[in-house]
Structure formats: C-alpha cells, structure tokens
Amino acid sequence: MAKRRRRKKSHRLYALIVIILGIVIIAVSMYLLFYVQRVEIKGNDYTEDKVILESVQKDKYSVNSLYLIVKYRFMEYEVPGSLISMKVGLKNPWTVKVTVKEKPIIGFIYEDDNYVYFDKTGTVVLKSREKVEGVPCIEGIDAKETKLYKPLNIEDGKLLDAVLNVAKEIKNYELAPDKTLCKKDGIEMQFGSIRVILGKSVTTEKVAQITPILAKLEGKEGTLNLEHFEDESSVIAFTEDIPEDTDTAGEEYTAGSVSGSYY
Numbered sequence: 001m002a003k004r005r006r007r008k009k010s011h012r013l014y015a016l017i018v019i020i021l022g023i024v025i026i027a028v029s030m031y032l033l034f035y036v037q038r039v040e041i042k043g044n045d046y047t048e049d050k051v052i053l054e055s056v057q058k059d060k061y062s063v064n065s066l067y068l069i070v071k072y073r074f075m076e077y078e079v080p081g082s083l084i085s086m087k088v089g090l091k092n093p094w095t096v097k098v099t100v101k102e103k104p105i106i107g108f109i110y111e112d113d114n115y116v117y118f119d120k121t122g123t124v125v126l127k128s129r130e131k132v133e134g135v136p137c138i139e140g141i142d143a144k145e146t147k148l149y150k151p152l153n154i155e156d157g158k159l160l161d162a163v164l165n166v167a168k169e170i171k172n173y174e175l176a177p178d179k180t181l182c183k184k185d186g187i188e189m190q191f192g193s194i195r196v197i198l199g200k201s202v203t204t205e206k207v208a209q210i211t212p213i214l215a216k217l218e219g220k221e222g223t224l225n226l227e228h229f230e231d232e233s234s235v236i237a238f239t240e241d242i243p244e245d246t247d248t249a250g251e252e253y254t255a256g257s258v259s260g261s262y263y
Helices: 002-033 049-056 065-074 157-172 204-216
Strands: 038-042 083-092 095-102 107-111 114-118 124-128 179-183 186-191 194-199 222-225 236-240 251-255
Touching: 038 049, 049 083, 049 095, 065 083, 065 095, 107 157, 157 179, 157 186, 157 194, 157 204, 186 204, 194 204, 204 222, 204 236
Parallel strands: 038 095, 194 222
Antiparallel strands: 083 095, 107 114, 114 124, 179 186, 186 194, 222 236, 236 251
C-alpha cells in the first residue's frame, strides 16, 4: 500500500511538472511569436513617425503585439495631441499596423524661425521650420509663447474666433489672399490692390461675397468694407483710392448683394 501511495504521489508530481513545463513553453512561445519586431504607421502627413511610435511603445508591455491589440480595443489610452484617433492591428504576429487620423491644419502663424500650425479649435498641432503648402498664414497675431498641443494664447475671444473662422473660410472658398492680417479691430485681407475689411465677426456669408465682388472691381484700387454685412439686403461699401495728383479725395461706391448691381 505504501508503495502504491508513493507511485501515485510521484505520478501526480510528474503530471504537475509536465503541466507547468507546458504552460511555460506556451508562454515563452507566445512571447517570442508575438514579440513586436516592426511597426508600420499610416495616415500621418505632418505628425512624425517617431511621435506616434513613442506613444504606442509608452509602457513596458507594449513589446507584445497581443497586449497592444487588447490595449487599443478595450482599454483607455492617450494619443498625441495632433491626432483625432489611432487604431492598432496586426499584419502578422510580430508586425503591428498603426493607422492614425490627424487633426486638419487650418492656418499658421510665425514665431521666431518656426511655422506654428493650428487646428480649427486654435490648438497648436505642429511647430516646424518647414512650410506646409496650401495653409493660410495669419499675420499680426501676438500669441506670446506658443506650446505644442496647447491653445493659441489670444486673450480676446472674439478675435480668436475671427482668426479661426477666416482660416477655415479661406480653405472652404479656395481664396488666395496676398495677406491675411489680424488687427485689434478685426481681420483684414489683401487681394492685389484691394483691401477687404471683415471685422471681428467673420462669417461664411461675408466671405462668400469676396470672389464675385473682386471680379467686378478688377483694375481698381481701394477698400472693400464687409464688416457690417449680414445678408443680401446689406449695403457693401467700396472706397476707391484716388491718385494724389487729382483734386478728388476719394469716392464711395455702394454695393448691393452678390446677385445685384455694385455701382
């Protein structure tokens, strides 16, 4: 009887050792098979790969691709301030695919030797010495010291709204002003010899007037005042610049709506 008990104990011990070894082998195999060796990043135009990579590899368990799948599907995580979203998948057990969606850039300002780019909320999403084509520059902004992923430091809320709105509308209407200037009393734009005053309230309705009116003002020099424009019943004033050698100081033209007569 004693021998049988010893045999049963030895069999149980042997079985336990086999089970433990099996678990260890499986665990090691899973670790080695799903050990991240490569990360492929897609969807980023201006956010550097290394910024995204550092975010993905933020904690010590991120060397395992299975952990990353669980983390980015079922757990809370942070993404770089220039991104809207970040999705993680597997190309194979050791290759991770990261697909990101960036916040659209709507404008930029100059700061020292840098271009400071911001999104529709006024958040700085990129600071770079390289210029991103197709993004309007807003001059005259005193944003003090800008910080990445922080809002532009413009104390006047109405003026900040005007800056953000004009940047968005420039893109929406595919305008190409020679200059867009932010002043204390609002926004001004320069199109060749025509200065356009928009004021602190920059609306879609105002910006929609610019292209058709400029077509009718071709060859003239002066100031187009859209500051008080609200709808098609509003009056739009254009004051033409008169050469200094003439006796007339200037004339004011009254403009109707886009569909009406301007002079």
